[in-house]
Amino acid sequence: MSTMTNKCDGRKVSKVRRSSSSVEEDSGESNIGGEGHLKKGPWTSAEDAILVDYVKKNGEGNWNAVQRHSGLARCGKSCRLRWANHLRPDLRKGAFTEEEERRIIELHAKMGNKWARMAAELPGRTDNEIKNYWNTRIKRMQRAGLPIYPPDVCLRVMHGNQESVNVGTLRDEANQHDDLSQTDTLDIPELDFKLVKVCPGLSYGPSICDIPESSMVEMSSDSSHGYNHMFPVMPPSKRLRESDMQYGYLDSCISDTVPIFEQYGDYTCDKISDHTQLSSPCDPILNTSDQFHGDDTYGSHATLNGNTSSSVPLPGAMKLELPSLQYFETQHGIWGTPASPLPSLESVDTMIQSPPAKPSPSDPVSPERSGLLEAIIYQPKQLQVANNNSLQATPNDCVRKEVKISTMKSKPECDEQGGPYFPLDQSAASVATNYTSISMCLVDAPQSVETIQDHNIKQELGTQYPAYVSGKKENWNQIDFTRPDALLDLGWYGSGIDCDDYDGDRFLFKDAFSPFLGQDPDG
DNA sequence: AAGGGTGACAACCGCACGAAC
């Protein structure tokens, strides 16, 4: 039992949660009437009957009048929710079907956390139901270190977007203004870095999922679609029901249609998991940045978004824990073919729970402290530094870079406010961009990537490259991945660079990651 | 078998926003 402020009646009320169904025995006098004592908690069948009767007579809407006219001791909002989520005659109860699940995933990939809109696409399902399903799924995937979006959905969405992009109307279904064509103007998401919050509470636990979702939201210019599009990897629970799941993509899904980064990312994670001696999955990226020789790459789409975004050349994220294209068991029949099992979840757990590297007292937002997100986002700046032949980042560099980032003219994500929103790419950009300024200064990572990546990763990377990583070498170096639109030029959406040049791109991708892998790009 | 831990789910709250008045 907990005491909460009841916004409906503005008083503290005792909150007793019960089963979701109506509480028969609780249909006493306290539920009805008593305008000053609005009831909370589970609905009784009597209340349901009253509400249903009222709606039948008066129709939906004007919910605050329900209490006044029906004597129901519920605030209008509660009535609306009860009706919408439980009493509506067209509700479809029961578990989501596979088709519905797939549809939800697709819709989410397209529109993000637009639960109501998603519900509109799924007759009989409520936004709350979908939201709960999705959140549960996210948690499950995070725990398992699996991608939020299956590759086929990513591809479908990307293809769908591609067409829009090509016509300059990368437009969300419901968004009628703004589009990525504007983003293509090379504007960078406009972010108010004053609002970027450092999360001192971020504990060392180098995974995106460790970062409070609220922090993600705060970091994002549009909180409505922040973390869900990330590519978080949650420390697997010690006891994971999905432990018996199969991971089919590793063998079957790694194809030219599957972004290599997910594969690599998960693979990396898995390998790291196998090497539990690693103190931190995050550290390597921090020190290997100077091994990169790219331009202002990374960030943006490249970072935190599920399959697609993580597929972007974001070696850091990849190196860290971005999960691969693995699916939990219920998805097998849909997307994956069972294949290589993951390393034990315990090993992953060990990795994640391993003691942090020495945090720098002067660096409260060090990736070492704040985890994967910072590390991932930090990567672009490291690359900038590297690109500037400043393999030895200095505090001055930090200041300089921060100023640069802070003064970037950027374009906000266009969701309701502005236009298209693509979960597979946008939020990552926001978060990445937002965090760049605070994470870029964290350059003193002591470990080298080789220490954790091991040759296995090299092999993996050396043999497979993302088909969408296209373009010429110089293009690669010229891409500014801190810009949400950068990847459009990379063929991220199939636009810009000719996608037919995939084969030619492999060397590019390899080159980009060779330093990170301790390989000779030309070797 | 019992108790504790955990995950999945349901339901609600708080806040923000827009439309209507």
Next chain:
DNA sequence: GGTTCGTGCGGTTGTCACCCT
């Protein structure tokens, strides 16, 4: 321009079922 209402969504919490010890 202010208020009311409805809506959307993130976040939180309670309940239940399952699993493990």
